Amino acid sequence: MAHFFICPNCGNRTAANDAKAGFRGQPKGCDKCGFGFLFELLDDYYPAPNAAFFACNQEGNVIACGRGSYELTGLDDQGVIGRPVASVLGLRFDAAPDPVATALEWGVRQLDKPVQVNAEGDLPARAVADIFPAYDDDGGLLLVLTPKS
Template sequence: MAHLFICPSCGTRSTQTERTAGFSKRAKPCAKCGFPFQFELLDDYYPAPNAAFFTCDQKGNVIACGRGSFELTGLGEERVIGRPVSEVLGLRFGDGADHVETVLEWGVRKLGAPVQVNAEGDLPAKATADLFPAYDDDGGLLLVLTPAG
């Protein structure tokens, strides 16, 4: 079975064979939007249509805001990029743990974590967080927030 990948910018899914097709072994950018990197899912994962994507570096700082991020938080990239994701989004996980730190430190996924999002200047909102580590030399993570219904 081919490994599955997801683009944090547009949510397009691809397989490992699609990402390395041709003569080069270097991974290609997203075929749909051209975003330069994608995250390996390791299982069958489909984000909700209203999910918001945030890409973070190895320290948990936001390096890209993807599909749905502005709609969920009201914050544009210029107010988010370079800042700690937990701070700028006011993340408070239901069990009191810091799942961003856990994913960064241990390189493990965390799916279905209840979280309260309190982005700057916005009212608190409930969501579900899915966090995926970056399996490359740079590290980092993909945070997918799905607003609670």
């Protein structure tokens, strides 16, 4: 059975039989851009061309900014890495409970969540959030923000 993976850096989607890189036990890396780890998707997922990717650790702190992150927020990697994703991006979800906290606590996907993004020094923008938990021992999540036009 094939598993679907997505790279938080470039958005490349791949399919593989295992989440590990051969017999080494290391997480799969991206074959396209060389990024160090991929997120497994339970279903095939097609991000919008203008979607922004943010990878977070188990505490919800940003560990990597991927494709589209600068275009959406105006913030570079150095300005956001190590900081809580909800506060650095100024995320305000339309409905409670907070989908980021739910994904971290319960390890469940949160799809099509309307959100206002108000990154530091930027104007507020409407977006749709798709949140994928990391299915490994380290935890964490992948936040995909698609701007609304």
